[in-house]
Ligand SMILES: Nc1nc2c(ncn2[C@@H]2O[C@H](COP(=O)(O)OP(=O)(O)OP(=O)(O)O)[C@@H](O)[C@H]2O)c(=O)[nH]1
């Protein structure tokens with residue numbers, strides 16, 4: 132019986148191209164990060180009159196939106212918040228985390244600046260989704276920290292990526308940003324993208340009794356720059 136050729140020889144013989152898993156993943160990541168603006172409208176808020184832009188992206192079902200205030204020139208660094216969805220904090224005022232208050236603080240800062248962009252990325256629960264975040268909360272009620280809970284559920288600590296956010300900013304004509312964040316990993320996540328972070332702007336809110344341990348875990352285990360408000 133003749134031996135089967137190895138995959139690469141077979142591919143050569145048939146004019147096929149064999150891609151490594153890493154090449155396929157890199158390709159999907161690039162393709163996934165393409166965004167299409169699907170709608171835009173006026174959005175008057177208590178923080179001022181924003182424009183709201185809706186985006187979609189292949190392979191990513193998240194209905195991401197961007198709110199913008201004012202105008203900018205192509206080389207102007209724009210005050211920007213890339214906010215990850217937290218339904219419990221952003222909508223219901225949960226005190227387990229700092230998300231809702233950070234969202235309000237960021238919108239206020241944009242309003243004071245008179246110019247800026249606020250991206251609302253549908254990466255609930257650091258990318259694990261709402262139901263899984265609530266499962267993680269349940270484990271945290273039993274004594275685990277936010278990272279241990281994610282890991283016990285079989286998820287990485289943080290499953291977000293920032294390529295789509297960078298593409299949305301590029302679509303809005305933003306090339307340089309002053310990024311409102313306490314998370315240095317967001318800067319790393321944006322490096323090599325079409326957007327340059329020229330400054331990190333602290334967006335810290337005071338801790339409360341419900342989120343003090345959670346914020347400490349973020350500081351110690353996730354490397355968030357926190358502490359000026361405690
Ligand atoms: N899995 C999980 N997600 C959480 C938990 N608490 C908050 N989140 C999510 O964490 C995300 C926000 O991430 P944070 O680590 O608070 O902040 P960040 O966006 O990385 O950093 P900043 O820019 O400084 O706000 C949101 O998607 C929340 O839904 C939790 O206990 N478990």
Ligand SMILES: [Zn+2]
Pocket residue numbers: 217219220221228229230231
């Ligand atoms: Zn939150």
